[in-house]
Amino acid sequence: MPVTDSETLATLHRVFGYEAFRGEQEAVIEHVVAGGDAVVLMPTGGGKSLCYQIPALVRPGTGIVVSPLIALMQDQVDALRALGVRAGFINSTQDFDERRVVEAEFLAGELDLLYLAPERLRLDTTLGLLSRGKISVFAIDEAHCVSQWGHDFRPDYLMLSVLGERWPDVPRIALTATATHATHQEITQRLNMPQARHFVASFDRPNIQYRIVPKVDPKKQLLAFLRQEHAGDAGIVYCLSRNSVERTAEFLSHNGIEAVPYHAGLDAGTRAAHQSRFLREDGLVVVATIAFGMGIDKPDVRFVAHLDLPKSVEGYYQETGRAGRDGLPSTAWMAYGLNDVVQQRKLIQSGEGDEAFRRRAAAHLDSMLALCETAQCRRGQLLAYFGQEPDPAGCGNCDTCLTPPETWDGTIAAQKVLSTVVRLQRERRQKFGAGQIIDILLGKRTGRVIQFDHDQLSVFGIGEELTEGEWRGVVRQLLAQGLLAVEGEYGTLALTDASAAVLRREREVPLRKEPKRPAASRSGSSSSASSGRGRSKAAVAELPEELLPAFEALRSWRAEQAREQGVPAYVIFHDATLREIVALWPTSVAQLGTVGGVGEKKLATYGEGVLGVLESLGGPSATGAGGPGEQDAAEEGPGPATDTDWDTEPEPDDWI
Numbered sequence: 001m002p003v004t005d006s007e008t009l010a011t012l013h014r015v016f017g018y019e020a021f022r023g024e025q026e027a028v029i030e031h032v033v034a035g036g037d038a039v040v041l042m043p044t045g046g047g048k049s050l051c052y053q054i055p056a057l058v059r060p061g062t063g064i065v066v067s068p069l070i071a072l073m074q075d076q077v078d079a080l081r082a083l084g085v086r087a088g089f090i091n092s093t094q095d096f097d098e099r100r101v102v103e104a105e106f107l108a109g110e111l112d113l114l115y116l117a118p119e120r121l122r123l124d125t126t127l128g129l130l131s132r133g134k135i136s137v138f139a140i141d142e143a144h145c146v147s148q149w150g151h152d153f154r155p156d157y158l159m160l161s162v163l164g165e166r167w168p169d170v171p172r173i174a175l176t177a178t179a180t181h182a183t184h185q186e187i188t189q190r191l192n193m194p195q196a197r198h199f200v201a202s203f204d205r206p207n208i209q210y211r212i213v214p215k216v217d218p219k220k221q222l223l224a225f226l227r228q229e230h231a232g233d234a235g236i237v238y239c240l241s242r243n244s245v246e247r248t249a250e251f252l253s254h255n256g257i258e259a260v261p262y263h264a265g266l267d268a269g270t271r272a273a274h275q276s277r278f279l280r281e282d283g284l285v286v287v288a289t290i291a292f293g294m295g296i297d298k299p300d301v302r303f304v305a306h307l308d309l310p311k312s313v314e315g316y317y318q319e320t321g322r323a324g325r326d327g328l329p330s331t332a333w334m335a336y337g338l339n340d341v342v343q344q345r346k347l348i349q350s351g352e353g354d355e356a357f358r359r360r361a362a363a364h365l366d367s368m369l370a371l372c373e374t375a376q377c378r379r380g381q382l383l384a385y386f387g388q389e390p391d392p393a394g395c396g397n398c399d400t401c402l403t404p405p406e407t408w409d410g411t412i413a414a415q416k417v418l419s420t421v422v423r424l425q426r427e428r429r430q431k432f433g434a435g436q437i438i439d440i441l442l443g444k445r446t447g448r449v450i451q452f453d454h455d456q457l458s459v460f461g462i463g464e465e466l467t468e469g470e471w472r473g474v475v476r477q478l479l480a481q482g483l484l485a486v487e488g489e490y491g492t493l494a495l496t497d498a499s500a501a502v503l504r505r506e507r508e509v510p511l512r513k514e515p516k517r518p519a520a521s522r523s524g525s526s527s528s529a530s531s532g533r534g535r536s537k538a539a540v541a542e543l544p545e546e547l548l549p550a551f552e553a554l555r556s557w558r559a560e561q562a563r564e565q566g567v568p569a570y571v572i573f574h575d576a577t578l579r580e581i582v583a584l585w586p587t588s589v590a591q592l593g594t595v596g597g598v599g600e601k602k603l604a605t606y607g608e609g610v611l612g613v614l615e616s617l618g619g620p621s622a623t624g625a626g627g628p629g630e631q632d633a634a635e636e637g638p639g640p641a642t643d644t645d646w647d648t649e650p651e652p653d654d655w656i
């Protein structure tokens with residue numbers, strides 16, 4: 001074995017307190033330590049950071065980390081310092097003196113890692129500074145930001161190709177959680193890394209349960225989901241518009257779930273404060289537009305909920321991937337309905353951009369719709385999208401595996417919808433949206449039906465065998481399958497080239513049955529019913545009942561440490577580490593050191609404190625009574641509200 005192997009492993013044990021490398025980590029690290037370039041594709045939570053942090057620690061000089069996440073640099077650096085790593089950052093949040101201190105540390109060779117925002121590297125002063133110090137490795141984090149077609153494009157990333165030209169002897173490692181082949185190619189090309197070795201990890205996140213439910217009353221559905229499965233948990237709720245972000249955050253707060261909004265319309269101070277609360281507090285919910293989340297490395301995000309359809313599978317996977325980095329059971333939950341399809345199709349048509357851009361956006365949307373409408377394993381579909389072979393037997397941890405949906409032959413229903421569209425167009429030269437078409441099928445004499453004499457059409461009332469909700473499901477699926485199109489500003493329905501075959505009875509239209517009401521949710525976590533509100537369910541999953549008080553005691557102790565030091569609780573120890581501690585119940589510092597996530601520095605800083613907490617509880621079997629439960633509950637926010645507090649404001653556009 002080369003010397004570096006044992007050195008990297010020793011660093012993993014000593015600094016990070018982990019037993020073994022995960023997946024591709026070892027191969028990546030070995031390659032970069034030896035001076036090679038690497039392009040690393042790993043899902044969120046896969047362990048990308050170690051891939052550059054360990055080479056930076058093992059190779060002489062400072063590792064330069066290019067990251068667009070200025071607001072998170074302080075936390076990243078704090079987390080590293082808590083491990084005893086000499087880390088610093090330079091960005092626009094610092095004043096002149098603070099920056100000078102970091103620059104001096106870098107020049108004196110006193111930094112293992114230095115974080116920089118990409119725009120810094122445009123400045124000659126920064127490039128000049130870097131040439132005067134010694135650099136061990138360049139890490140380009142969130143490397144998909146170089147992709148002009150992607151959802152996070154940052155023009156400054158295009159400049160990063162200069163690093164290879166100026167420092168040909170310093171290895172570069174580009175990392176991203178975006179996995180499609182196209183993005184992969186683009187990163188390699190634009191960062192000018194033709195010699196790089198490529199490491200593509202499995203993109204599966206088995207601890208995340210994927211569920212997509214029909215949208216009926218999204219806010220209430222969300223509330224029920226949170227109350228039943230994620231009471232007291234930290235999570236992110238994504239909405240498309242600022243307005244719905246605000247309303248949803250208010251609604252949750254009003255119903256006893258502590259939630260804060262986050263979107264680009266809030267001033268920078270409020271955004272930073274909300275983000276910081278999310279990272280620091282246990283159990284806070286952030287309701288956000290996609291402006292939130294990149295680089296958030298909070299390990300115990302227990303759920304990610306979508307109230308609107310994401311624009312692409314890439315975006316969806318990145319957003320949901322923010323759940324469960326610690327490997328504990330987590331949920332990706334989405335409510336999706338007809339209106340989502342109509343809105344998104346309309347947006348693409350009326351949006352900016354040239355024809356190629358529109359085509360691409362439409363292709364992204366189609367993949368997203370296929371995921372929503374599939375009767376197959378969701379995880380299988382996701383993995384296949386990223387070019388990975390799914391398990392043909394299904395994953396056992398998504399809604400379609402847990403409760404296989406029924407399908408039915410929707411050919412006749414499809415013909416009825418398409419005929420109505422055809423008749424309006426041919427006989428009346430009119431185009432209407434889904435609402436009017438469905439009213440006609442159901443034979444409803446609404447004001448608009450009478451106004452346009454639509455009760456005179458031969459198709460009037462031919463669809464009474466289905467409910468309005470079911471018809472919306474049919475229209476939604478026809479749109480998703482490309483058998484119907486949305487046109488113009490009003491989202492009117494029109495035929496597509498493929499519709500004709502259905503009308504001529506040349507093809508069948510299998511459809512997914514709409515559940516009568518949203519399927520009862522099932523959680524992957526096996527938490528005990530007695531864990532109650534205010535205590536994270538997943539965090540205590542698999543812990544025997546008698547150890548819960550000790551776990552809670554350690555969490556309270558951790559919260560106190562975090563408050564004193566002004567850092568997020570997970571910077572002290574992750575939930576997973578606390579669980580392992582109570583399960584082992586160490587009685588000596590040496591024994592505590594064998595727990596995953598307890599490295600040398602943390603052992604020295606917190607060892608006595610942790611042992612003290614355990615000692616005060618007497619022992620694993622003596623902890624049943626008393627305990628700090630009350631104290632902890634006080635941290636978790638207001639108590640549950642009654643059901644009658646529900647916001648009953650109707651949202652007509654949000655049906656199904």
Ligand code: ADP
Pocket residue numbers: 018019020021022025042043044045046047048049050297299325326574596
């Ligand atoms: P990414 O940047 O890929 O999203 P991180 O680097 O933040 O992922 O790692 C995700 C989580 O996994 C972190 O909590 C990290 O401490 C943990 N982790 C990473 N590598 C290992 C390992 N070899 N053993 C145990 N835990 C690990």
Ligand code: ZN
Pocket residue numbers: 376377378379380394395396397398399400401402
């Ligand atoms: Zn599945």
